[in-house]
Amino acid sequence: MTVPRTTPEPTAPPPARRRARPGRIAGHAVLVVAAAALLLPFFWMVSSSLKADNAVFAIPVSWFPDSPRWANYAEIWRVSDLLGWLKNTVFLSVVVTALQLLTGSFAAYGFAKARFPGRNLLFVLYIGTIAVPWQAYMIPQFILMSEVGLTDTPWAVIALQAFGAFGVFLMRQYYATIPDELCEAARVDGLSEYGIYLRIVLPLSVPALASLALLTFVTTWNDYLGPLIYLRDPDLWTVQLGLKSFVSEYNAEHALIMTGSVLSVLPVAVVFLLGQRYFVQGIATSGMKG
Amino acid sequence: MSTTTVGGPRETGPRGTGSHRTGTHRTGPRRAGSRGAGGDRGKRWHRSLQGVSFVLPNFLGFGLLTLGPVVALFYLSFTNWNVFGTARWVGLDNFTRLARDASFHRALLNTLYYSALHIPLTLALSLALALLLDRGLRGAAFFRTAAFFPYVTSIVAIAIAWNLLFSKDAGPVNQVLGLFGVDDPPGWTASSDWAMPAVILVGVWREMGYYMLLFLAGLQTVPPELHEAARIDGAGAWQRFRNVTLPCLRPTTFFVTVMLTIGSFKVFDLILVMTNGGPGQSTLVLSQYIYQKGLVENRFGYASAVSVVLFGLCMAVTAVQFAVNRRRED
Numbered sequence: 001m002t003v004p005r006t007t008p009e010p011t012a013p014p015p016a017r018r019r020a021r022p023g024r025i026a027g028h029a030v031l032v033v034a035a036a037a038l039l040l041p042f043f044w045m046v047s048s049s050l051k052a053d054n055a056v057f058a059i060p061v062s063w064f065p066d067s068p069r070w071a072n073y074a075e076i077w078r079v080s081d082l083l084g085w086l087k088n089t090v091f092l093s094v095v096v097t098a099l100q101l102l103t104g105s106f107a108a109y110g111f112a113k114a115r116f117p118g119r120n121l122l123f124v125l126y127i128g129t130i131a132v133p134w135q136a137y138m139i140p141q142f143i144l145m146s147e148v149g150l151t152d153t154p155w156a157v158i159a160l161q162a163f164g165a166f167g168v169f170l171m172r173q174y175y176a177t178i179p180d181e182l183c184e185a186a187r188v189d190g191l192s193e194y195g196i197y198l199r200i201v202l203p204l205s206v207p208a209l210a211s212l213a214l215l216t217f218v219t220t221w222n223d224y225l226g227p228l229i230y231l232r233d234p235d236l237w238t239v240q241l242g243l244k245s246f247v248s249e250y251n252a253e254h255a256l257i258m259t260g261s262v263l264s265v266l267p268v269a270v271v272f273l274l275g276q277r278y279f280v281q282g283i284a285t286s287g288m289k290g
Numbered sequence: 291m292s293t294t295t296v297g298g299p300r301e302t303g304p305r306g307t308g309s310h311r312t313g314t315h316r317t318g319p320r321r322a323g324s325r326g327a328g329g330d331r332g333k334r335w336h337r338s339l340q341g342v343s344f345v346l347p348n349f350l351g352f353g354l355l356t357l358g359p360v361v362a363l364f365y366l367s368f369t370n371w372n373v374f375g376t377a378r379w380v381g382l383d384n385f386t387r388l389a390r391d392a393s394f395h396r397a398l399l400n401t402l403y404y405s406a407l408h409i410p411l412t413l414a415l416s417l418a419l420a421l422l423l424d425r426g427l428r429g430a431a432f433f434r435t436a437a438f439f440p441y442v443t444s445i446v447a448i449a450i451a452w453n454l455l456f457s458k459d460a461g462p463v464n465q466v467l468g469l470f471g472v473d474d475p476p477g478w479t480a481s482s483d484w485a486m487p488a489v490i491l492v493g494v495w496r497e498m499g500y501y502m503l504l505f506l507a508g509l510q511t512v513p514p515e516l517h518e519a520a521r522i523d524g525a526g527a528w529q530r531f532r533n534v535t536l537p538c539l540r541p542t543t544f545f546v547t548v549m550l551t552i553g554s555f556k557v558f559d560l561i562l563v564m565t566n567g568g569p570g571q572s573t574l575v576l577s578q579y580i581y582q583k584g585l586v587e588n589r590f591g592y593a594s595a596v597s598v599v600l601f602g603l604c605m606a607v608t609a610v611q612f613a614v615n616r617r618r619e620d
Contacts, residue, residue: 114341163351
């Protein structure tokens with residue numbers, strides 16, 4: 001596996017690149033424009049959340065609020081059940097992430113390091129389902145969940161997300177980079193497969209586990225469709241469902257809607273900024289050939 | 291996505307953190323001759339059992355919630371099951387009805403329309419950005435984070451923000467267009483001609499950074515000495531890109547194209563929040579039609595038939611991509 005360089009090394013560029021060529025200036029210009037295009041919507045979201053409702057659509061467009069209205073951030077908790085939604089979302093995200101890590105890394109060891117008949121065939125099945133959009137089998141899944149009475153419980157969403165093939169795939173890709181000789185040596189020494197997993201493979205795969213944990217957490221936090229289908233009871237709503245209903249209910253209060261949006265994005269933004277290295281590594285691992 | 295080899299990838303270059311080459315995991319000295327012939331078969335069987343036990347917990351969930359439903363889907367699509375009745379076998383009934391269903395045609399065409407623009411645009415932009423960042427420009431690390439950020443934020447928040455940005459009269463997008471002399475800017479999500487382009491724009495904006503990261507990771511595997519050699523041979527930048535970078539990137543490009551295609555065919559939540567399929571049916575896509583028939587109208591059988599079409603579409607395109615990729619590798 002190769003990890004993208006975390007920082008460009010300005011200290012020692014290759015000789016051919018030392019001079020500031022027009023190409024490099026143009027390159028920087030493109031980067032600046034692209035960065036602006038990527039971040040401007042977020043900037044506008046935050047800036048609007050600090051305006052009065054009637055100032056959001058001022059002509060000409062105002063990028064900065066005249067006097068920041070922090071009251072919006074107090075108001076939102078009062079007019080919506082944001083706290084309840086956040087609690088539900090945290091619960092779902094934490095449980096799904098824990099289950100995904102446990103079962104995913106465990107199964108990945110079986111696929112990457114253990115040997116049993118039918119192993120590769122089974123793994124191909126796993127990979128195959130990554131290419132099947134979830135929307136294509138959500139109906140049979142929904143019927144199944146209804147039959148066992150899980151609809152309208154958080155467990156439906158948890159079951160839905162916790163056993164995804166992606167986690168197994170990502171972990172297996174990483175385990176493939178751990179030399180088989182290590183495991184072989186341990187086998188010769190009489191360590192059981194569980195021992196090898198616990199004492200050798202797991203300690204070596206902390207970065208991959210961190211990547212999977214962050215990716216799963218963020219995916220579950222952001223999921224809209226799963227909760228939309230399975231959580232009809234407003235008491236069970238996640239931030240995404242709540243935010244959507246809030247928009248329909250308060251459709252003229254643009255500033256408040258943006259406040260809600262900012263608060264729904266904030267936890268993920270914090271997690272992302274703290275763990276961005278692991279995000280990048282996880283993405284890189286998923287894209288490599290194994 | 292490659293299912294050909296079960297070995298480690300080619301190791302190149304220095305590793306980041308998490309290198310397993312710390313060398314601290316020396317297991318004890320090897321006992322010579324511990325591999326006797328006796329009991330070997332029993333031992334191997336025992337190891338196999340242990341191996342299976344690793345896969346089992348995840349596979350139970352996966353088999354029940356993913357494999358099972360995928361198989362059941364095909365049976366359901368030949369029944370007229372709805373929420374009240376029981377499943378009755380109706381043969382190809384659902385499919386013949388689909389062939390005459392104007393809304394389904396619309397959804398299919400819209401899905402293809404979205405994909406036809408979203409895939410090449412995202413592919414081109416993410417590759418271009420990755421190439422730019424790979425040149426070690428100042429601020430590349432910051433840009434990488436910025437580009438990836440839309441992908442980790444929730445679609446709901448993004449869709450809401452863009453909807454306001456796209457507002458017809460006083461929306462910032464149209465005001466900026468006005469500065470550039472566009473007198474009669476489109477109504478975007480309120481116009482049946484411009485709603486889909488608006489959705490595609492947001493889709494590309496959101497996913498660009500993710501695929502850019504994949505390309506960046508792929509670019510790390512391009513050996514610099516190949517570039518050097520080409521440079522010495524007098525190859526220009528474009529020739530180097532065509533004959534060195536692109537061939538080395540092929541596995542990445544393949545993976546990205548497959549993921550992008552599936553992602554485009556199943557697009558749904560972005561559209562659900564931004565336009566809800568409207569105005570009229572101008573942004574109705576297959577996934578939404580499945581949702582509408584199956585989970586709003588509870589026509590499980592009919593919705594399953596639409597699902598089979600979506601499934602078949604993804605499989606067919608992926609198979610073609612695999613075939614093309616294989617032929618290029620030979």
